[in-house]
Structure formats: structure tokens, C-alpha cells
Amino acid sequence: xxxxxxxxxxxxxxxxxxxxxxxxxxxxxxxxxxxxxxxxxxxxxxxxxxxxxxxxxxxxxxxxxxxxxxxxxxxxxxxxxxxxxxxxxxxxxxxxxxxxxxxxxxxxxxxxxxxxxxxx
Numbered sequence: 001x002x003x004x005x006x007x008x009x010x011x012x013x014x015x016x017x018x019x020x021x022x023x024x025x026x027x028x029x030x031x032x033x034x035x036x037x038x039x040x041x042x043x044x045x046x047x048x049x050x051x052x053x054x055x056x057x058x059x060x061x062x063x064x065x066x067x068x069x070x071x072x073x074x075x076x077x078x079x080x081x082x083x084x085x086x087x088x089x090x091x092x093x094x095x096x097x098x099x100x101x102x103x104x105x106x107x108x109x110x111x112x113x114x115x116x117x118x119x120x
Contacts, residue, residue, distance in 0.1 A: 002021055002022070002027070003019055003020070003021040003022060003023055003027040003030055004019070004020045004021060005017060005018065005019045005020070005030060005031070005034045006018045006020070007034060007037075007038065009045070010049075012046075013045060013046050014045060014046060014047045014048070014049055015038045015045040015047070015048045015049070016048075016049045016051050016083075017031075017034050017035060017038070017048060017049070017050050017051070018050075018051040018052075018053075018054065019031060019034075019050070019052065019054070019055055020054035020055070021054070021055070021056060021057075022055075022056055022057040022058070023055060023057065023058040023059070023062030023065065024057065024058070024059045024061060024062055025059060025061040028059075028061045028062045028064065028065035029065060031050075031062070031065045031066060031069055032065050032068050032069045032072065034069075035048060035069040035072055035073055035080065036069075036072055038078075039072065039073065039076045039078060044076055044077075044078055045078060046078070046079075047078065047079045047080070047081065048073055048078055048079070048080045048081075049080075049081055049082075049083045050066070050069075050080065050081070050082045050083065050102075051083050051084050052082055052083070052084060052085040052086060052089045052108075053083075053084040053085070053086055053108040054086065055085070055086050055088065055089045056086065056088060057088060058088070058089050058092050063092060063093070063096055063098065066082070066098075066102070067098070067101070070101060070102070080102075081102055081103035081105070082102035082103060082105045083103075083105055084105065084108040085105050085107055085108060086107070086108055087107050087108070087109060090105070090106075090107035090108075091107075093105075
């Protein structure tokens with residue numbers, strides 16, 4: 001499956017970047033480029049939201065691209081958060097310890113998708 005990215009400006013001046021499909025080594029750079037484009041086009045947005053509800057797969061290179069996009073936005077003093085992550089994307093962010101960096105989003109589909117934490 002390929003990756004497509006839709007970008008829109010919400011009523012409150014927030015820019016939503018919505019990737020759909022698989023984010024992997026072949027196309028992860030597109031996420032960073034989509035964020036970079038929002039930071040170079042005229043007036044800076046107050047916030048960029050990565051709506052990841054339609055992300056079916058994300059690998060380590062994709063996670064790295066998200067972190068690079070977060071850092072790029074931060075340099076411009078724009079907050080970047082993840083919203084509505086698919087269960088798979090949420091799990092990957094949780095496993096890598098990056099949920100907090102991206103605003104602690106709940107998985108798309110509700111709290112029942114929250115990973116169970118078991119311990120000794």
C-alpha cells in the first residue's frame with residue numbers, strides 16, 4: 001500500500017496533516033516534507049496536528065520521520081501533536097515511549113484500545 005497525505009487548515013488556524021496508508025522506509029520522508037511545507041508557506045500555524053487514524057503501518061523509519069517533523073516544527077516554535085492514531089500507530093508510539101512527546105493521544109476507537117501494562 002502507498003502513502004497519501006491530505007493537508008487542511010481547520011477553523012481555529014490549526015493545520016491538520018492526515019497521512020493514510022503505510023509509513024515506511026520508502027516514503028517516511030513525505031511526512032517530514034508535509035510538515036516542512038506548512039512551516040514555509042506564509043503565516044505559521046499555531047499548531048500542526050498529525051491525524052493518524054488512517055495509518056495502517058508505521059516502521060522505525062516512519063517513527064524517526066515523526067520525531068524529525070516534531071523537531072522541525074519546534075525550531076519554528078510550532079507545536080506538533082498526533083491525533084486519533086490508529087491502534088497500530090498508537091501501539092508503535094507507546095512501545096517506543098513517544099506517546100508523551102506527541103501529546104498522549106488516545107487511540108482512534110476509544111480507551112479500550114489502550115495497551116495493557118503488565119508488570120512483575
